[in-house]
Amino acid sequence: MSYQSTRTIFYVIILILSLLHVLLSFFTIADYTSNKQVVIYVYNIPTGLISLGQFIFICVLLGFNNRPNSTHRLATSRSHFISAIVFSFLWLGCGILMSIISWVATSDKSVFSSETRSVRIVILIFQTIFEFMMYIISVTLIVLIYEKSKANVYGLQGNIAYKPKEDMA
Numbered sequence: 001m002s003y004q005s006t007r008t009i010f011y012v013i014i015l016i017l018s019l020l021h022v023l024l025s026f027f028t029i030a031d032y033t034s035n036k037q038v039v040i041y042v043y044n045i046p047t048g049l050i051s052l053g054q055f056i057f058i059c060v061l062l063g064f065n066n067r068p069n070s071t072h073r074l075a076t077s078r079s080h081f082i083s084a085i086v087f088s089f090l091w092l093g094c095g096i097l098m099s100i101i102s103w104v105a106t107s108d109k110s111v112f113s114s115e116t117r118s119v120r121i122v123i124l125i126f127q128t129i130f131e132f133m134m135y136i137i138s139v140t141l142i143v144l145i146y147e148k149s150k151a152n153v154y155g156l157q158g159n160i161a162y163k164p165k166e167d168m169a
Contacts, residue, residue: 018055068161088138095131
């Protein structure tokens, strides 16, 4: 499998996870009227916005994914590399915080009402899993982009779609 298709697959997985995370975050925010847990409500606003922002930004990055002659900044390996670093740190922090919130929510029976407790806990656990999966995929993208940029004459400054002569055959 080529470097570009591998990178594209990782981006598509992140897009799917981001979209699912946005849906779960906004479902939790909409559910706030019956669930008076301020911590969970306040936490889901920024994570939902981070997911939405990541979804939009990766869609834009995918637009520059296969433009070997482009000189646009978003077509450089550096922009893909830096965005993966930023999102990996964001998702690591969000994942750790969500793990703590999920742990508190599952151990304290007064956090949620009994009739919908199990559904809400499952949603929190899925959000935590999605956050850690996006972290792991972002770190994998960091390594993949960095290793491939070593073959480029310009390093991270070079085009993300750069193919050395031996790869073109």
